Amino acid sequence: MADTTNAAGEVALGAPPGMPQLDIGTFDNQVFWLLITLVVIYFVLSRVALPRIAAILAERQGTITNDIAAAEDLKAKAHDAEAAYDKALADARAEAQRISAETKATIQADLNVAIAKADAEIAARTAESEKAIAEIREGAMEAVAEVAKDTAMEIVAVMGGKADQSTIDTAVSDRMKG
Amino acid sequence: MADEAHSGGGLEFHPMDQFIVKPLFGEIGDPVHMYTITNVTLWLALAVLATIGLLVLTTSKRAVVPSRGQSVAELAYGFVYKMVEDVTGKDGIKYFPYIMTLFIFILCANFLGLIPMAFTTTSHIAVTAVMGFGVFFAVTILGFVKNGVSFLSLFWVSSAPLALRPILALIELISYFVRPVSHSIRLAGNMMAGHAVLKVFAGFAQVTGGMALIIVPVSILGVVAVYALEVLVSFIQAYVFTILTCVYLKDALHPHH
Numbered sequence: 001m002a003d004t005t006n007a008a009g010e011v012a013l014g015a016p017p018g019m020p021q022l023d024i025g026t027f028d029n030q031v032f033w034l035l036i037t038l039v040v041i042y043f044v045l046s047r048v049a050l051p052r053i054a055a056i057l058a059e060r061q062g063t064i065t066n067d068i069a070a071a072e073d074l075k076a077k078a079h080d081a082e083a084a085y086d087k088a089l090a091d092a093r094a095e096a097q098r099i100s101a102e103t104k105a106t107i108q109a110d111l112n113v114a115i116a117k118a119d120a121e122i123a124a125r126t127a128e129s130e131k132a133i134a135e136i137r138e139g140a141m142e143a144v145a146e147v148a149k150d151t152a153m154e155i156v157a158v159m160g161g162k163a164d165q166s167t168i169d170t171a172v173s174d175r176m177k178g
Numbered sequence: 179m180a181d182e183a184h185s186g187g188g189l190e191f192h193p194m195d196q197f198i199v200k201p202l203f204g205e206i207g208d209p210v211h212m213y214t215i216t217n218v219t220l221w222l223a224l225a226v227l228a229t230i231g232l233l234v235l236t237t238s239k240r241a242v243v244p245s246r247g248q249s250v251a252e253l254a255y256g257f258v259y260k261m262v263e264d265v266t267g268k269d270g271i272k273y274f275p276y277i278m279t280l281f282i283f284i285l286c287a288n289f290l291g292l293i294p295m296a297f298t299t300t301s302h303i304a305v306t307a308v309m310g311f312g313v314f315f316a317v318t319i320l321g322f323v324k325n326g327v328s329f330l331s332l333f334w335v336s337s338a339p340l341a342l343r344p345i346l347a348l349i350e351l352i353s354y355f356v357r358p359v360s361h362s363i364r365l366a367g368n369m370m371a372g373h374a375v376l377k378v379f380a381g382f383a384q385v386t387g388g389m390a391l392i393i394v395p396v397s398i399l400g401v402v403a404v405y406a407l408e409v410l411v412s413f414i415q416a417y418v419f420t421i422l423t424c425v426y427l428k429d430a431l432h433p434h435h
Binding site for chain 1: 194195197198199210211212213214216218219222223225226229230233234237240241242244248251252255256274275276278279280282283299301302303304305308309366370
């Protein structure tokens with residue numbers, strides 16, 4: 001390899017013979033610039049790049065952790081909300097049942113009152129009617145008695161008798177009682 | 179390979195010319211001093227810009243839901259961070275910025291080198307050796323500072339039979355000192371070889387003459403295939419360099435087997 005490159009090297013315009021890598025004359029130049037390069041890269045990395053990337057990675061880790069925690073939180077909240085919803089639903093159902101029962105009871109009470117009132121009215125009306133009937137009957141009896149007395153008096157007068165009013169009344173009353 | 183090309187197509191091509199360090203302003207022959215602004219300087223600066231573009235500009239919005247660019251930056255961060263954490267343990271995390279610097283620099287330099295006409299800074303042994311030996315010395319000093327003399331227990335394999343331990347210690351010692359060499363040559367060698375092969379195929383692609391009808395399509399296919407391989411190698415070598423750095427760091431922090 002050294003021989004062939006030697007041949008090639010010598011053809012090059014004024015270039016040092018052999019492998020350029022072994023040209024000691026350029027070593028100080030390369031080492032000098034290399035050291036500067038490495039120092040610059042080291043400072044760029046240690047002062048800017050690496051802390052920044054570390055911060056980014058830490059932030060991402062934090063964000064992910066936070067997001068997972070938040071997700072857990074939201075999940076728990078959703079669970080709670082569901083429980084609350086179920087509870088509300090059950091409460092509402094119970095309330096509805098209560099209201100329905102109450103309404104039913106109220107209506108029943110109202111109905112009872114109305115029925116009672118109606119019954120009372122019916123009773124009162126019946127009593128009134130009975131009283132009226134009784135009055136009418138009474139009136140009828142009196143009228144019958146009167147008619148009977150008058151008739152009896154007329155019959156006695158026609159028979160030619162002279163009837164005393166009070167005697168006939170008593171006789172008619174006795175007969176009617178009897 | 180270059181000789182074959184010379185004899186075959188009567189062409190001249192120079193697969194190693196792409197690695198020549200030359201002043202950015204001026205002729206190739208001009209002297210290269212320490213402070214001269216060269217093509218190395220340009221491509222190192224572009225690596226810095228690429229780093230800023232990749233990790234700083236993309237994350238400027240600091241979005242919780244990342245954009246495409248920010249995802250890439252986070253991916254790179256997470257990739258290296260996890261590597262450091264897995265290999266060195268919790269107490270290695272504080273060296274993460276240094277390792278990230280190495281990884282991002284090598285990655286950007288490797289990929290920038292794949293741009294046609296680019297200069298591949300990581301194909302130079304001078305560049306990779308600075309990093310390789312830098313890691314070696316840093317890790318060795320750190321090992322002694324953290325563990326004192328007991329850092330030497332790294333070489334004393336206490337799980338082995340007593341008779342074998344001195345021999346193992348010698349092997350361990352040699353392998354320890356070979357580390358920075360292999361560490362840096364692996365990267366430079368991979369990058370250099372791949373780019374040289376690319377250039378060779380590209381050279382064959384401009385062959386004219388009787389065999390051109392066969393050679394040209396085959397070499398273009400070869401360029402495509404090697405380029406795809408190089409994309410893979412660019413990442414893998416950055417990864418390998420980084421994970422080996424982590425392994426060496428782990429040895430320094432926990433030398434006891």
